[in-house]
Amino acid sequence: MDALQLGVFAALLQVAGYAFYGSKILTRDIRPNAASWLMFAYGTTLLLVVEWDRDASFALLALPAACALSSMIVAFYTLRRAAVWWPEHVLERTSFGLDILLTIAYVSAWLFLVNGLIAETQKDWIDILILLFVNLATFTSFYPLLRQVYHHPYTEHATPWTIWALAYFTLGVATVVEGGIATELLLYPVINVALHGWIAGRTAYWRYQHRISIA
Numbered sequence: 001m002d003a004l005q006l007g008v009f010a011a012l013l014q015v016a017g018y019a020f021y022g023s024k025i026l027t028r029d030i031r032p033n034a035a036s037w038l039m040f041a042y043g044t045t046l047l048l049v050v051e052w053d054r055d056a057s058f059a060l061l062a063l064p065a066a067c068a069l070s071s072m073i074v075a076f077y078t079l080r081r082a083a084v085w086w087p088e089h090v091l092e093r094t095s096f097g098l099d100i101l102l103t104i105a106y107v108s109a110w111l112f113l114v115n116g117l118i119a120e121t122q123k124d125w126i127d128i129l130i131l132l133f134v135n136l137a138t139f140t141s142f143y144p145l146l147r148q149v150y151h152h153p154y155t156e157h158a159t160p161w162t163i164w165a166l167a168y169f170t171l172g173v174a175t176v177v178e179g180g181i182a183t184e185l186l187l188y189p190v191i192n193v194a195l196h197g198w199i200a201g202r203t204a205y206w207r208y209q210h211r212i213s214i215a
Contacts, residue, residue, distance in 0.1 A: 006174035007028040011066045013167035018070040021160040025077065030106030031155040034078045039141035041075040043099050044068040047134045050106060051185060054127055059178060060185055063171045092139050095140030102130050102137070116154040128184050142195050149199050153206035161200035 001009070024030040048064040109126040112118040118126075149156050172189035179185065 001061040001176045003057070003178035006170055006177065007057070007062045010167045010170035010174060011062035013163055014063050014066045015070065017160040017163035017167060018074070020163065021074070021157070024157050024160070025074070032074060032078045033145045033155075034075075036141060036143075036145035036148075037075040037078045039096055039099065041068065041071040042096075043134060043137060043141055044071055046099060046103055046106070046133065047188060050127055050131050050134065051188075054124075054131070054185070056185055057178060059174050060171070063167060064188065095137050095143065098133065098137045099141070101177050102133055105150075106130050109212060131184050132187065135191055138191050138195065139179060145199070146195075149202050153203045154210075156199060156203045158200045158204035158207060161196050161203065165193050165196040165200055168196060 021030065021032075025032060042063055045068045048061065048068050052061060100135060105126070109118070109123050109130075113120065113123045145156075166190040172186060172193065175186045175189060177182065
């Protein structure tokens with residue numbers, strides 16, 4: 001399979017994972033964390049915009065585009081039903097604030113470029129730094145959910161997180177096929193394989209211990 005086929009397949013896996021996740025929300029088999037989903041929606045949308053500006057191909061943009069749209073839907077649904085949605089822990093608030101600061105930095109870089117205050121090459125370096133920090137902020141945006149799953153693994157379901165981990169792995173392969181390993185675009189799939197895989201493993205192990213189906 002070439003990079004385009006891999007990228008499209010990764011996006012389809014992502015959508016399939018969200019379809020399963022949504023069905024489990026509706027049957028109340030999953031209790032999505034409002035704070036994390038708010039940050040997922042915001043952070044993924046910002047990452048999609050910056051990767052598009054970095055001239056990422058359709059193969060590499062298909063999954064983040066599907067994820068941004070789908071996470072917005074989940075976030076909207078979750079926030080409507082959440083009694084408290086504002087991040088409670090200092091790491092959660094820091095992550096949300098960092099995403100806002102990175103948005104301001106990105107818009108400012110464009111304004112500086114348009115007004116001739118920086119060169120195109122300088123803006124490219126700014127975009128790379130923004131992508132780096134957006135990806136690092138993934139760890140803190142996942143913190144509320146990771147904490148919830150660690151203490152209450154029954155609130156999530158292994159199957160969608162397994163599908164998503166496979167989707168990000170496929171995107172990682174597509175990224176390497178297209179541009180090698182020396183690219184900032186590889187951070188997104190690698191970090192998400194690790195985080196989604198941990199949640200899948202934690203919830204699957206709990207369900208196995210308690211003889212509950214993981215399907």
